[in-house]
Amino acid sequence: MKTPILIAAIFFSGLTFAQEKKQDTVKTKSIEAVTLTKQVFKKQSDRFVYDVAASPVSKGNTTFDLLKQTPLLSTTDDKTLKIVGKNNALIYINGRKTNMDAESLTQFLKNTPAENIQKIEVITVPGSEYQVESSDGIINIILKKKMSDGTSGNMRMSNTQNKYNASSASFSVNYRKDKLGINANLSGGENINPQSYILRNGIGNVTNESVGNIDDPNKNIGGYLNIDYQLTEKSNLALSWNSWANKSYNSTIDLYNTLTQPKDGNLVTSHTWTKNKEDARNYNNSVNLNYEIKLDSLGSKFNANAAYLNYKRFQFSNNNTLNEGLTPIKTITQDIPQIINNFSGTVDYIQKFKNDFTVSVGGNFNTTKTDNDTKNFTYLFDDNGDLQDLSPLPNPKTDFNHFIYNEKIYGAYITFEKKFSDKFSGKVGARYEITNSLGTADSFKDGVESNQKIERNYNNLLPYISFNYAINDKNNLSYSFSSRMRRPSFWELNPVKNIITEDNYTQNNPFVKASSTYNQELTYMYKNSYFLILNHSYQKDQITQVPLQKRYTKDGMERVRLAYIRTNFGDRQEMSAMLGVQKSLFKQYLTLNFNAGVQYNINNGTLDTDPTTGEVFDTYINNRKSASFIVTSNNTIRLDKKKTWFLGVNYFYVDKQQIELGMLKNLMSLDLSIKKNWNDWTFAVNVNDVLRTNVVEIEDYQDNGNYNYIKNDMYRRSVSVSITYSFGNQKVKKVRDIEAASDAIKNRTR
Template sequence: MKKIIILAAAISGSVVFAQEKKSDTVKTKSIEGITLTKQVFKKQSDRFVYDVAASPVAKGNTTFDLLKQTPLLSSTDDKTLKIAGKNNALIYINGRKTNMDAESLAQFLKNTPAENIQKIEVITVPGSEYQVESSDGIINIVLKKKMSDGTNGNMRFSNTQNKYNSSQASFSVNYRKDKLGISANLNGGESIQPQSYILRNGTDQMKNESVGNIDDPNKNIGGYLNIDYQLNDNNNLALSWNSWANRSYDSTIDLFNTLTQPNEDGILETNYTRTKNREDARNYNNSVNLNYELKLDSLGSKLNVNAAYLIYKRFQFSKNNTMLPGITNWSDFSRTGKTIVQDIPQIINNFSGTADYIQKFKNDFTFSAGGNFNKTKTDNDTKNLTYDYTYDDLGHLTGTTTSPELNHFIYDENIYGLYLTFEKKFSDKFSGKIGARYEITNSLGTADSPTNPIESQRHQTIKRNYNNFLPYLSFNYAINDKNNISYSFSSRMRRPSFWELNPVRNYITEYNYTQNNPFVKASSTYNQELTYMYKNSYFLILNHSYLKDQITQVPLQGFTKTTDGQVSDQSVLRYIRTNFGDRQEMSAMVGIQKTFFKQYLTLNFNAGIQHNINNGSLSEDPTTGETFVDKEGKPLVYTNHVKSTSFIVTSNNTLRLDKKKTWFLGVNYFFVDKQQIELGMLKNLMSLDLSIKKNWNDWTFAVNLNDVLRTNVVEIEDYQPNGNYNYIRNDQYRRSVTVSLTYNFGNQKVKKVRDIEGASDAIKSRTR
């Protein structure tokens, strides 16, 4: 059900402080970190660094739980992560971006023990050397690496209970012998992801409501293999492989639908139907990256080259049934009114390469130059069959009409990029960096739809060629030992994800569905960020982002009117991916990461405000050219010109309960005030999470209670000036209890691994 109810992903992706992005590295003066037992949290030139190995919260946790407790990071949907003040956060592991779709990535992080992590780097504004999009930020997870010869690792088992029960397990191992280092992880689990929905929409003339549940069973297995070999003192070769497989069979949607509208005589009539959907889906992610690094001198000059290959496959087969009430028994929905059968495969192949040259000079000057190439092909051969059933007055089946719909969409894209950066440390207090990227994008999309009744839409070609110059600037000034200030500016493009371009419909009900769009074009984003730190513990971050031609999901509803003037006899609601005007986001956040009472309390607290300015309108389905009108034929335009200001609080606290540092209590809380997003007004969200953990030699036992008050439920309400309204309530049963057991074995001495940015990093997020 991942792509059927893409509405849920759109909701969670819009929430403040909740998704996945990239950011670049801008070097400035390092600031001493806060002291727990070591420098746990510190600001480096272009990033914030959380030293997990020195923190007591890592042991017994999962990587996902640890990320939620990292300063500046949060999650409101328990699936995606967001950097404060950013729309999205992209997950890197050892400098290489993960190759997984959003659902698989969440499961991977939840099944990977936090003991594997050396540190977490939060890069809020990326430099020109990074291939990032939009206002993305980067979360780079640096895994541990053995320092001495031998083997170590860990095993973790957990069980979670919410509406259903689920279980997870993982095994990790690290091996080192002389110049050879190997690390590997295997993890998996099974679960049923439940959701409940209330969907209401309509006008002053009609009302439509769908209420029901979604159950999505999942089985996952995945892992990684990293091999690093030091050829000699100056040459290093590394190979990494990431793999993930997901099987989601017998996913179901069961919705009760109520439609009230006037009949031909103007009298209100209410009709009832039931939507019963079933879906089988599976997907596979496999990526391999080969890295070569040549050290050029003792100052840190180097040449870094990557070559990567990515293949992503998803197969989705679904049956959408609209059930009619019985003739004599209205509670018996045994007659099928319509069946929509969909076969929606997607295959993505990507080859990419990067080369980076970094030259350091003795006068604290660094010059960097490099380039990248990405070649991607997506193949989407979609087949739809619609069966309409007719009955006589006694309810007997009298006939069936079959309507096939075929669409074969192939998308080829080539991206070429070059960058230059100049970095200079002018004094012990002041340093700066300037750079720029130049990107060339050539794409060709072809859609063959032989069954399309509109002749002009049976074969469509969408060709785009565009070039972008993307400047970058940053500086860092250490006022004194206690005060530091830094500023960054960057400009980025946001290319549509590959699934957003695939022109298919995913049905929620017969007249309520999502619509992808091959005509979506790249959007532009301009980011500014000002950061102030005091005493290495307190920080203030001011952020402004301007998004032009933003890519989002827009709800259009009403009666459709074709280009030749024909008006449908049934109102529909379409959630359409498209470019929807401009948007500004401004945020101010204060935070603290500090220990108190002789390290018995570790406090990680953020609070701030975010102001959103929306400016968009849409009246036409960009995929068909249809416009939307009311019953009298008056045009209906969806608009969002609303400004909103919201308050955000995140507090993650760890209490050490004994002198021996074996018992820990965790109290975590977040609150997101109501705010205007593209789909309407998102009501406030909050969650209280509690945990208790016991460390005993190499064993860790933990119990986590999530969303104790059951307040993390999404509600969106939208009222349009033309009388249209739309309401969504989505409960994903986030209140749960998880019991876990972790065992660490072998020699636990580790050292920092070499950071490697994979060649296909910029492509991976677009498979989500």
């Protein structure tokens, strides 16, 4: 069982203010008695800008390493990046969203030299021109402009040890000749994702406990090919292709179950085993064609994209319940395929005027079809482990659900941006979206055939506004407001039941509707080093997973069923105040990124019925509030004058907080790394979760006596060793990175 949990980030260092008089966050370089200063970190109208070229941490790093050192960014698993206070971070390159799946993107970032980067922009509240959902933020990587022809690339190998061993390798190459640019990557790996679980739930004196392990082996291979051709001095044509394949065979769930129930005035304990096996594979292929033309010397341009996305997942599971002596009691096999086809198109027109005024207009169209043909077969056994005779019913009992979902999205936006003076600038815009969807479900369950149609049509006007005021050279104030919506992922809409144990399962929901999010953010920055961010987010009809329980009777004895239902669950407010600092100290021997703050959550949701099946459970209420303390710190220490040895010390702590499933207990992690740069080689060793404190625990107690407890250890303590070799002409101009029209859809396949 995979539990989605929002985990914030991270800790350390009180040395900053002691060094304030010695050094500001400007880099000073003396050239022939002329002193030049350049700001490393600053706030613009709608984004934070980190000037990598003026920072001491870029040399010898990968792009991923550099992003971990960027203010407001952090990672808890060395795979995904988070913006403080945001659910998700989307990666853009040169203003275009990367057309890669998550695994390919991680490999790309870990194999791109940081020296190729000019600056990093962190957009905490994206404007109307960006196709983002909910409270997502954007990380925009601006590459240096390198004009020389030639070939360059790098090769990387890494090995990681936690409970199991994992290995990966990648090869990247860039080619530039006159008007033609080609960029390609091939990467692959093999690993086993381990997890251990303790699951407890109950109603009164009827309780369940399941303890055991989940092992998920994975083999994957993928890559991308980007071709960019300069048609004229002002126009470019680009084609990009991305592909990724994953095979996860013999994934296992092994749980020992303890059931306590009343009988004849006493409590009786019985034990069973859950032994599940799953084979799954998925394929993700997308192609994107882009045309861009520059209209004038001010930066006006027109951009058009067309994209096709094909996603396939095939999953077959064998779910077994056995008695304590390992004699089979029940077996349920599930065949759960999913096929997604999407065509998308976008157009953007940006007109810049001489009076620092910019108008942007554009639109997008998406059409998607998903096909999910799920089949369940239930086998019942007698006390001797033999198949029961269920005449006249068949054995196995057969159920199926064929769910087809069609969706069309039409969108248009307009933004106006104006720099009124050197001190004041503003931006206002709006996005209008029309969504038409139709889901049809043909099902057969318990001998009864049924047909359902779920049709939804809704329109949304999503306004946006921001302003930035530079009070003086040392003080800056900015404000942003945006309205966004979050559409459910396609797997959330597929009405399939995933079985964990005999009395524990997850249920998806075709009736989930889009949720709305309203974000406000006020930022104050001092000396381009210290900042205060006040944030408020209101989510209406949030999409989440809700634990519902009920008593039922089997063989004359009471039992408890627990179902994790995917649905819209009330409203949620998040308020946070975050203090941060980005500063180089001790003559740039220490580079510090530090954030500390508080977050206050207000939950308001009630549910007692599974919307998919109509089954009624005990009422689950989450109307609780919680305040939590969050500290994050990412620090790089240079160990020698030649800038070849570096030590990394990263730490995060997040206090306990109320989430949808209950009270999430406090989490923390200490990560250490050491790196050596030697000519074209980079050697690195990383130790993650040194203290093994990054373990998830969630506990919930309802007023009616129902309780639920989850402990999930993902074995985040690990040691990784990597070797990277860079070759060729390092001044090669990078291929123009293109935002695929299907990117917003691709994010919903995961």
